[in-house]
Amino acid sequence: MATKTPLEIIKDGLWINNPALVQVLGLCPLLAVTSTVVNAIGLGLATLLVLMGSNLAVSLIRNFVGDSVRLPAFVMIIASFVTCAELLMQAYTYELYQILGIFIPLIVTNCAILGRADAFACKNPPLLAVLDGAMMGLGFLAVLVVLGGLRELVGQGTLFTDMDLLLGPVAADWAIRPLENYPDVLFMILPPGAFVGLGLLIAIKNGIDNHLKQRQAAQEKAPVVAGSKRVRVTGQVS
Numbered sequence: 250m251a252t253k254t255p256l257e258i259i260k261d262g263l264w265i266n267n268p269a270l271v272q273v274l275g276l277c278p279l280l281a282v283t284s285t286v287v288n289a290i291g292l293g294l295a296t297l298l299v300l301m302g303s304n305l306a307v308s309l310i311r312n313f314v315g316d317s318v319r320l321p322a323f324v325m326i327i328a329s330f331v332t333c334a335e336l337l338m339q340a341y342t343y344e345l346y347q348i349l350g351i352f353i354p355l356i357v358t359n360c361a362i363l364g365r366a367d368a369f370a371c372k373n374p375p376l377l378a379v380l381d382g383a384m385m386g387l388g389f390l391a392v393l394v395v396l397g398g399l400r401e402l403v404g405q406g407t408l409f410t411d412m413d414l415l416l417g418p419v420a421a422d423w424a425i426r427p428l429e430n431y432p433d434v435l436f437m438i439l440p441p442g443a444f445v446g447l448g449l450l451i452a453i454k455n456g457i458d459n460h461l462k463q464r465q466a467a468q469e470k471a472p473v474v475a476g477s478k479r480v481r482v483t484g485q486v487s
Contacts, residue, residue, distance in 0.1 A: 252373060255380055262384025269392035269447075270454045274361040278352040279393060280443035284404065287411050289397030290390070291345045292352060295334040297386030299356055300365060302330040304382035307370040323366045324357070331356045345414040361389065396446050404438035406431025 253261070268274045275296070282288045306326045314322050335353050338346040346353065356362065365385055370378040402408055406428055412420035436442050 252377070255377070258377065258381050259384050262381065262386075262388045263391070264388070264454075267388040267392065267454075268361040268364075268385050269389050270451050272361065272364070273451075274364060275359045275389065276447075278355060278359070279389075279396070280440060280447065282349055282352050283393055283397040283400055283443055283446075284438050285401045285411065286394060286397045286409055287345065287415050288348060289393035291338070291342065291349055291415055293386075293390030293393040295331075295338065295353060296356055296359065296362070297383070297390055298334050298337075299327060299330045299359075300362055300382035300386040300389075301379055302333070302382075303327045303362055303366055304370040304378040305375055306330075307366045308373060308375040308378035311371045319371070320363075320367070323363060323371075327362055327366065328357045342415055348414070361385065392447075392450065396443065396450060399446050399449075400437045400442055402427075403434055404436075404442060405433050 262268075266272060269276075269279055278292055278296075282292050303323070303326050307323055310322070310326075331354060334356070335346070338349075338353060365381060369381045373381070398408060401410065406426060408425040408427075409420075409423045412423045434442075437446070
């Protein structure tokens with residue numbers, strides 16, 4: 250397998266191979282906790298930490314672990330970093346940790362993390378493995394935040410409520426309410442709204458990709474057409 254360049258890794262994680270919109274992995278926590286932006290950021294940051302740490306550890310031991318114990322070793326590494334993230338949240342953001350509940354320990358079972366360890370980290374040097382983990386984590390975090398913002402805004406007419414649970418008293422007044430007396434749309438706060446929101450985001454991404462492909466195809470075709478016209482004109486003159 251040819252080693253990817255850093256730019257290719259960045260594009261893969263953030264857009265081309267986004268774990269949530271393209272690979273469609275980690276849907277259980279993604280759909281369950283994105284009722285608000287603060288919940289989405291909390292889970293996204295924890296997943297980002299685990300992805301970077303596990304990718305680095307897997308890359309460092311890749312030449313010392315046999316195929317027979319490879320996957321169990323990866324799971325143990327991921328579980329260790331999930332425990333670290335869980336303890337950090339208990340220490341510094343305990344109320345948010347209680348809200349996220351079981352979905353923090355369930356990061357261990359997130360297929361995106363194990364998939365990156367097996368598909369990339371165990372075949373590449375540490376720096377590239379960390380970059381891959383960071384970009385995949387940021388891509389996942391971005392989808393969480395956008396979906397959480399969409400559901401919070403449509404569902405209860407607010408943005409950035411309870412940000413103090415993550416950032417402390419400094420963020421206590423960050424809540425935005427664009428419309429007064431907004432009638433809550435319960436559907437978007439409940440799990441069905443998460444499916445609709447995610448489907449909308451996937452459709453938007455696919456639409457953008459298709460538009461870019463069509464524009465690229467038109468640009469590649471244009472010089473050929475111009476060249477054929479020049480050939481015909483030359484033939485008439487001769």
